[in-house]
Amino acid sequence: DCQNWDKLVQANTRMLFLDTPSNPGVEIIDLEWAGKFAAAHNLILVVDNCFATPYLQQPAKWGAHIVTHSATKYIDGQGRVLGGLILGKKELIKEVQFFTRHTGPSISPFNAWVLSKSMETLAVRMDRHCGNALKIATYFEGNPEIEAVRYPFLKSHPQHDLALKQMKAGGGIITLTLKGGLARAQRFIDQLQMISITPNLGDSRSIITHPASTTHSKLSPEERAQVGISDGLVRLSVGLEHYEDILKDVERAIEKSK
Numbered sequence: 001d002c003q004n005w006d007k008l009v010q011a012n013t014r015m016l017f018l019d020t021p022s023n024p025g026v027e028i029i030d031l032e033w034a035g036k037f038a039a040a041h042n043l044i045l046v047v048d049n050c051f052a053t054p055y056l057q058q059p060a061k062w063g064a065h066i067v068t069h070s071a072t073k074y075i076d077g078q079g080r081v082l083g084g085l086i087l088g089k090k091e092l093i094k095e096v097q098f099f100t101r102h103t104g105p106s107i108s109p110f111n112a113w114v115l116s117k118s119m120e121t122l123a124v125r126m127d128r129h130c131g132n133a134l135k136i137a138t139y140f141e142g143n144p145e146i147e148a149v150r151y152p153f154l155k156s157h158p159q160h161d162l163a164l165k166q167m168k169a170g171g172g173i174i175t176l177t178l179k180g181g182l183a184r185a186q187r188f189i190d191q192l193q194m195i196s197i198t199p200n201l202g203d204s205r206s207i208i209t210h211p212a213s214t215t216h217s218k219l220s221p222e223e224r225a226q227v228g229i230s231d232g233l234v235r236l237s238v239g240l241e242h243y244e245d246i247l248k249d250v251e252r253a254i255e256k257s258k
């Protein structure tokens with residue numbers, strides 16, 4: 001809902017911070033709109049591009065001043081190192097650099113080397129993540145045990161056209177809302193055999209996460225409801241395995257958790 005944003009900008013508002021696709025709801029925010037909005041209100045536009053990666057989406061093209069990545073995710077791609085990237089114009093980055101120098105979040109040379117090697121395979125990996133994710137999302141859409149399947153490149157996604165406009169492909173994250181709430185989601189997760197249970201994402205191996213009880217457990221139930229995180233929602237980070245192996249594991253767990 002971009003209609004009421006003008007009213008939210010106060011005299012002391014300096015920055016607009018957003019992630020698209022969002023975590024975990026994979027909602028899409030219009031980057032062209034955000035770029036124009038930030039320019040009109042003299043705001044620094046910061047885009048967390050973690051889910052999309054620079055291969056699928058370049059927010060700077062739409063006017064983002066700073067783009068951030070949790071490199072721990074797709075940039076590494078194998079769950080080996082922690083790291084982050086802050087990209088932007090020199091004047092802004094100078095301030096960030098000053099802050100990081102004096103507060104400590106500096107990457108180790110070894111982690112930096114691992115990440116620089118990972119970058120060489122980013123495009124190839126993302127093609128596979130996205131191809132697998134689209135096949136899996138398409139397969140489970142309409143499954144009677146699932147209330148909703150959300151994936152940016154599914155036609156049923158509310159911002160599908162926007163996703164097509166600003167992303168090269170839909171990314172590797174799908175959300176599934178299982179019928180039966182928390183108890184069903186827990187049974188489903190417990191029944192998975194191949195897919196790992198962890199709050200990470202963007203690994204070569206498929207990962208399942210239950211946001212309501214882990215990554216987003218700090219939000220109140222009302223706040224979670226506002227951003228569409230129900231107790232039955234699980235986040236699937238689709239890995240690089242053969243898509244049929246992932247599909248079979250999910251399908252089996254859906255059946256066994258009935």
Ligand SMILES: Cc1ncc(COP(=O)(O)O)c(C=O)c1O
Nearest residue numbers: 019023048050051070071072083
């Ligand atoms: C979209 C997004 N941004 C940022 C982060 C934070 O990552 P880190 O813990 O590496 O700082 C995460 C972690 O899950 C994420 O999913």
